[in-house]
Amino acid sequence: MNEQTRSFTVKAAFIAKPETLYPGLSVEANIVIQSKEMALTIPRSYLLPDSTVHLSKGVIRKVKVGLADYQKVEILDGLNKDDVIYKPVQ
Amino acid sequence: MGENVLQAKGICKSFHDPVRIMVLKDVTFSISKGEFVSVIGKSGCGKSTLLYILSTMDTDYKGELFIDQENMLGRSEKQLARIRNEKIGFVFQFHYLLNEFTVLENVMLPGLKLARWPEAEVKLRALEKLRMLDIQALSGKMANQLSGGEKQRVAIARALINDPIIIMCDEPTGNLDKANGLTVFNIFKLLAQEQHQTLLVVTHDQEFAKNTHRIIEMDDGRIVRQ
Amino acid sequence: MKSHLIIRIAKSLLLARWRQTLVAAVGVTFSIAMFITLLGFMNGLNKLLDGLIINRIAHVRLFKEIKPNAHQPINSSDRFKHSYNFIRTVKSESSRQAIYNSGAVLRALKKDDRVSGVAPRITAQVFFNDGVVDITGVINGIDVEAESHLFHFNEYVTAGKPIDLKHVSSSIILGKGLAAKLLANIGDVVQVTTAQQERFSLKVVGYFQSGLQEVDKTQSFASLATTQKILARPSDYITDIQVKLNDLSLAPGVAREYAKLFDTETEDIQTANAQFETGSFIRSLISYSVGITLLIVAGFGIYNILNMMIYEKMDSIAILKATGFSGFDVNRIFIAIALSIGFFGGIVGLLFGFLLSSIIDQIPFNTAALPTIKTYPIDYNPVFYLIATTFSLVTTYLAGWAPARKASKIDPVVIIRGK
Ligand SMILES: Nc1ncnc2c1ncn2[C@@H]1O[C@H](COP(=O)(O)OP(=O)(O)O)[C@@H](O)[C@H]1O
Ligand SMILES: [Mg+2]
Numbered sequence: 001m002n003e004q005t006r007s008f009t010v011k012a013a014f015i016a017k018p019e020t021l022y023p024g025l026s027v028e029a030n031i032v033i034q035s036k037e038m039a040l041t042i043p044r045s046y047l048l049p050d051s052t053v054h055l056s057k058g059v060i061r062k063v064k065v066g067l068a069d070y071q072k073v074e075i076l077d078g079l080n081k082d083d084v085i086y087k088p089v090q
Numbered sequence: 091m092g093e094n095v096l097q098a099k100g101i102c103k104s105f106h107d108p109v110r111i112m113v114l115k116d117v118t119f120s121i122s123k124g125e126f127v128s129v130i131g132k133s134g135c136g137k138s139t140l141l142y143i144l145s146t147m148d149t150d151y152k153g154e155l156f157i158d159q160e161n162m163l164g165r166s167e168k169q170l171a172r173i174r175n176e177k178i179g180f181v182f183q184f185h186y187l188l189n190e191f192t193v194l195e196n197v198m199l200p201g202l203k204l205a206r207w208p209e210a211e212v213k214l215r216a217l218e219k220l221r222m223l224d225i226q227a228l229s230g231k232m233a234n235q236l237s238g239g240e241k242q243r244v245a246i247a248r249a250l251i252n253d254p255i256i257i258m259c260d261e262p263t264g265n266l267d268k269a270n271g272l273t274v275f276n277i278f279k280l281l282a283q284e285q286h287q288t289l290l291v292v293t294h295d296q297e298f299a300k301n302t303h304r305i306i307e308m309d310d311g312r313i314v315r316q
Numbered sequence: 317m318k319s320h321l322i323i324r325i326a327k328s329l330l331l332a333r334w335r336q337t338l339v340a341a342v343g344v345t346f347s348i349a350m351f352i353t354l355l356g357f358m359n360g361l362n363k364l365l366d367g368l369i370i371n372r373i374a375h376v377r378l379f380k381e382i383k384p385n386a387h388q389p390i391n392s393s394d395r396f397k398h399s400y401n402f403i404r405t406v407k408s409e410s411s412r413q414a415i416y417n418s419g420a421v422l423r424a425l426k427k428d429d430r431v432s433g434v435a436p437r438i439t440a441q442v443f444f445n446d447g448v449v450d451i452t453g454v455i456n457g458i459d460v461e462a463e464s465h466l467f468h469f470n471e472y473v474t475a476g477k478p479i480d481l482k483h484v485s486s487s488i489i490l491g492k493g494l495a496a497k498l499l500a501n502i503g504d505v506v507q508v509t510t511a512q513q514e515r516f517s518l519k520v521v522g523y524f525q526s527g528l529q530e531v532d533k534t535q536s537f538a539s540l541a542t543t544q545k546i547l548a549r550p551s552d553y554i555t556d557i558q559v560k561l562n563d564l565s566l567a568p569g570v571a572r573e574y575a576k577l578f579d580t581e582t583e584d585i586q587t588a589n590a591q592f593e594t595g596s597f598i599r600s601l602i603s604y605s606v607g608i609t610l611l612i613v614a615g616f617g618i619y620n621i622l623n624m625m626i627y628e629k630m631d632s633i634a635i636l637k638a639t640g641f642s643g644f645d646v647n648r649i650f651i652a653i654a655l656s657i658g659f660f661g662g663i664v665g666l667l668f669g670f671l672l673s674s675i676i677d678q679i680p681f682n683t684a685a686l687p688t689i690k691t692y693p694i695d696y697n698p699v700f701y702l703i704a705t706t707f708s709l710v711t712t713y714l715a716g717w718a719p720a721r722k723a724s725k726i727d728p729v730v731i732i733r734g735k
Contacts, residue, residue, distance in 0.1 A: 023550075030390035030403055041400055067402040074402070142729045147638060168642040175640020182732060186635045190332040200639040202321050248639065 041072045046085050053079065054086040094159055095255050095288050096121040096144065101153035103139055103311075113139050114151070115311040121256065121290060126282035128299040129292045131308035137292045140308070141260050144290070145180055146170045158255055175204050179249025179257040183264045186245065187233035193220070193244050194229040201251040212251070219247040223277060239270030246277060256288040257281075263295060275301070319652075322645065326652035329632070333625055340621045341661035343614035344712065348665025348704050349672055351607030355700045356673040358603040360693030362596045372467045372526075373585055374435070374558030375567045378421070378574055380413050381581045418554035421578050430561050430570060435462035437556035438543045445507040445515075446498050453494055453534050455508070457543025466560045469537075476502050476522020481539045488542070489522040493533035508546065516546050611707050615715040618657055622650060622719035626726075633723055634731035647724035654716020655709060662708030666701055 001008055012027065046053055052060045063078030079085070103114040113136045121127055129137050142148040144155065146162055149170070155162040158177055162170070174180070187196050194216055201212035220226040223243045228236060236244065242262060249257050259278075263271035275298055281287040282303070291302065299305050307315040330337050384406040390396050415421060418436065425434045438457030443450035460481045463469035470478045473489060481487050490500060500506050505517050518538065526532055538546075544553050559574075561567060564585065571584035586593070626633070633646055677694040 028385060028389055028407075030388055030401075032390065032396070035396075035399070039400075069402050072400060072402075138733065142733075145638070147732075148729045168644060171637065171640050171642035171645075174638065180638050182638075184732075186631060186638075186732070188328075188632050188635055190328040190632065195328075199325075199636075203640050203645075205318060 039066075040075045040079060040081060042075055042079070042085065043087075044068065044071055044073050046087055047073050048088055054088055056084060056086065093123050094120050094156070095123050095125075096290070097154075097156040097159075098140075098144065099154040099156075101140070101143060101151055101155065103136075103143060103148075103151045113311050114143070117153070117311075117313055119306060119313060119316055121288060123255070123288055124282070124286040126278065126289045126303045127291070127306060128302040128304070129290065129306045129308060130294060130296070130299045133294065135308045136311040137308055138260050141258055141290075141292055145178055145258050146174055175200055176206075176252055177255045179246075179252070179254040181242070181245050181249050181257065181259040181262045183261040187236075187241055187248075189232065189234040191233060192229065193225070193231050193233060193236070196233050196244060197247045197251055200248060204252050206252070216247065216251060219250050220244075223247050239266055239273060242266060242270070242274055243277070246274070250281075250287075256290060259289070259291040261292055261294065263293065263298065271295070271298075319648075322648045323652055323656075325636075326649050326656065329625070329629060329649070330653055330656065333621075333628070336621045336624065337657060340614075340618045340657045341664070343617040344611075344658055344661025344708055345665040345668060347607070347610030347614040348662050348708050349668035350610050351603075351704050351707070352666060352669025352700055353672040353676065354603040354607055355600075355703075356669070356694045356696060357676060357692070358599045359695035359697060359700075362599055363695055364689065364693040366596065373589060374467075375561040375564055375585045376559040376571045376574060377583045377588075378415060378557040378559065378578060378580045379555060379583070380415055382413060413555055414549070414553045415555065415557060415578070415580055418552050418557070421557060421580075422554075424578075425557065425559060425574075430563065430566055431559055432562045433462060433466045433560045435459055435466050435558045435560075436540065436554040437558060438540060438547070438549075438553060439555055440510065440543050440547050442508040442510055442546070444494070444498055445509055450509065451494070451497055453508075453536060455488065455543055455546065456535060456537050457540045458537055459540055460537075466558070472524055472526050473522045474525045476520075478522060480521035481537060481542075484519060484521055486516070486518050486542055486545075487521040487538065488518040489524050489537045490520055491532035491535045492523050492525045493529060494536060495520070495523050497533070510546055512548070514546070514548065518542070607704070608707065611711045614661075614708075615711040618654055618712050618715040619719060621657075622654055622716055623722075625653070626650065626719050626723045629723075630726060630731050633726045634728035637726070637728040638732065643724035646726070647720045650720035650723045651713065651716050654712045654720065658708045658712025661712075662705055665708065666704060669701075669704070670696075 010029070010031075012029070042053070047063075047065070048054070048060075050062075051065055052062050055061055061078055064076040066074035066076045068074065097120040099118055101114055101117040102112065104110050104112045117140060129140070131137055139148070143151050146155075146157070149162075157173060162173070165173075187193075188199070191199070194213070197216040197219060198209075198212050201207065201215065202209060207215065217226060217229060220229055223246060225240060225243050225247070228240060228244070233241070233244070242265075246257075246262075262278075263274050266274060278289055278291065279301065282289055289302075291298070293299055304316070306313055388401070388403055388406065390401050390403065422434060422436060425431050436459055440455045440457065442453055442455055444453050458469070458481075460469065460478050464478060474492065476489065478489065481489060488506065490498065490506070495501075498506055500520050502520055502522060504520050506520060508516050508518060510516070524532065524535070524537060526535070540554075541551070544551055547553065559570075561570060567584035568586055571582040571587075574580070575582040636646060636649075637643070673694045673696065676692050679692050681689060681692045
């Protein structure tokens, strides 16, 4: 790992070589570091800032969150797939 | 008797002011070509009212009016204007001239409107009429610079410009002094004698009336003698 | 009936009351002159501002934005296609800031009938070295001829010859503010350092003054080749393509089309500069409404004077009617009076408007922001003169309509008996 840029150099080779290669071509890749079956996710917008969600009739519940991006968030604990949650009003 | 120039059949006229007053009651008469007719009667008996109807300016009446043997009933305002322009010469008691124009232009205007002759000829005719009435010297003056007698003569010249079949006058000497009145009367007489011009003159001047061919006497909206 | 006679009578009536006529005509003259001046000035201003901003902005801009690819590779792998993938530390496609296959794109654009011109550009972030101090700046690699032709680049070069960028190798035109900071004169050599720590010497061949201070303090221009050399990029390296269209209003559609066709980001002028259109529109609206208000006021003046004239000329109207002029003739006489006030007042108004405009056009207007402007801007668009004439005739006609109608309805018997 390059300490300064916090990046790795990865070497890759074609499995099937393309017919023509243009100058200046670049490659893009994702490295899979973990995969999980049967994970529970909710839309990011349903999660309040203090890691709580709205259940019906103003009941608020604290949840434990895992991975998150701008669209979705993983719920590790506090909800199951049959719970109904409400989108908080802005 | 010559042909009929003007014919009135049972003309009635009433004003609503505020109650209905009959001003003309069944007025019937006719005038032949070349006649010099005077209409006399007491003030307020309906002479002017009759003249406005005969001259087609007033169309609100009952009865029938024939000018040049044509019925005036149901004609448009535009057609009547054309008839006034072509066939009738009108001289008012007050010398109505257009003050924005010269004497010559005043005389020419009805001729230009008729457009029977080109402008140059209308001008010649106008000058000739002015000469006949002995006022050619005034032709370049503005209308409002003339005396009453002069104005009335210009008005007569204007009435003559299109060779009308009849000239109607409403007390043409009423506003003039004796001398001027006489001049105007002599002009009418001359027109009647030498040019056989048909004339219908409303007057209260008995002297004037006596010297015409025929007198129509009115009283309270009726013809009592003709 | 012959209009000749109508006009003659109208003229005599007018001249008999020439004082009132003059007042009415002066009203029209004033409003027309103001209308012309106002519109000319406002539109001159509009054009100036358009020139300042819009003329220098491409109708459609093609560029590559540095941002993560929306289609990450994992989402197309068979194994993970149907799962939700949290991807961390996504890297931008940084290496491809250039427009892919730019030569082909430029050729395709030039062939498009809707395009009036294209100008490729490269932007390079650099440091200008001034002794021990480094000043951050931008070098815009441009095609001088295309930029001058399409975006009036040459008009903003206040010293030096723009074309020298092309003819003198390793040359640069500095923003006026930047040059002042660097104390660089024309003919001097300035040092620049790239982000890759490469140093270059560039010869100053001119100054550039855009009218926007911030721009002049940081921007500079060099030829495409020079910029490519500084960035150590091949000759097809282009980061921006500026497109000018024949019809500006097509820009949004064309932008969307190009985005798909060339697989780049695009931006159209309407979206980028919506507020300018609004500004121009409001200015035009104000000048039109003021002008028309003035005309309406003048119209009321004419209306009043005609009404007065008819009151005074009752006798004349009665005589005209008694001697054979119809109501329609009388109507036409008064319409002719109204229209001639409008016509002559309007003609003089156009003249005065033109004069006033030319006077404003001579007034010095010097501002650092607008190096090419020396006097107040005026637009002598003949369309304004046409509109003004039409309006003056229409307003005076409308002003004359009611009085003329009244005059035509006058009953001569009432007038004659009334004496
Ligand atoms: N517009 C009018 N409204 C009501 N009455 C009128 C009107 N004009 C005239 N009259 C009346 O009609 C009558 C006749 O008037 P006029 O014809 O002028 O008489 P003359 O000319 O014989 O003196 C008079 O009694 C007059 O008062
Ligand atoms: Mg009378």
